[in-house]
Amino acid sequence: QVQLQESGPGLVRPSETLSLTCNVSGVSMSNRYWNWIRQPPGKGLEWIGQIYYNGGTNYNPSLKSRVTISADTSKNHLFLRLTSVIAADTALYYCATGEYNNYIDYWGQGTLITVSS
Amino acid sequence: SFDLTQPPSVSVSPGQTASITCSGDKLGTKYVSWYGQRPGQSPVLVIYEDIKRPSGIPERFSGSNSGNTATLTISGTQAMDEADYYCQAWTSNTFVFGTGTEVTV
Numbered sequence: 509q510v511q512l513q514e515s516g517p518g519l520v521r522p523s524e525t526l527s528l529t530c531n532v533s534g535v536s537m538s539n540r541y542w543n544w545i546r547q548p549p550g551k552g553l554e555w556i557g558q559i560y561y562n563g564g565t566n567y568n569p570s571l572k573s574r575v576t577i578s579a580d581t582s583k584n585h586l587f588l589r590l591t592s593v594i595a596a597d598t599a600l601y602y603c604a605t606g607e608y609n610n611y612i613d614y615w616g617q618g619t620l621i622t623v624s625s
Numbered sequence: 626s627f628d629l630t631q632p633p634s635v636s637v638s639p640g641q642t643a644s645i646t647c648s649g650d651k652l653g654t655k656y657v658s659w660y661g662q663r664p665g666q667s668p669v670l671v672i673y674e675d676i677k678r679p680s681g682i683p684e685r686f687s688g689s690n691s692g693n694t695a696t697l698t699i700s701g702t703q704a705m706d707e708a709d710y711y712c713q714a715w716t717s718n719t720f721v722f723g724t725g726t727e728v729t730v
Contacts, residue, residue, distance in 0.1 A: 543720070552723075552724055553668065568720075570626075602668075610673075610674070610714075610715035611715075612660075612670060613679060
């Protein structure tokens, strides 16, 4: 059974850096694409970026200057780093994976991040 | 940037057919996937690569994609199908999600 479990600080101050971890179980990180997606309260889905198991990355152009996605495949962990956060970064952040780069077949439950002083 | 536009809401009676459209420039040249999201839950893949259904997704869900419009069709809609639905395409090495459609049964 595939399980993706996001974890994070819950609350981040404006201008600080958000760091999230996704613990992966039930599926090998090899030969898969690993994504971060977010959803502001009451709004739609926004793709943040993805990493392939070999380290190749793609990012949303609107966030690219502030985002780093990395992975430790030996520990089955996916990471997100978002710098200089603002209130508009408040959202439910999902870890998600797809066998190919063009769709997602497994999603985590999401972790809520609030940006506030 | 590449935008995908969906109607904000669709209302359907139980047992009837719901059609949700997704519009984008030359969308028919790209693969489209669809996700359903019930309140308080994570999205679930219901259609991928335009017409394929993942295992466990009922046959009443089907998809099509041609020209500038992709369509998700739910035949014989059930109360459990009430959810937000998002289309998604992959273009220029980026994921793009549609604006989302609330389906009310």
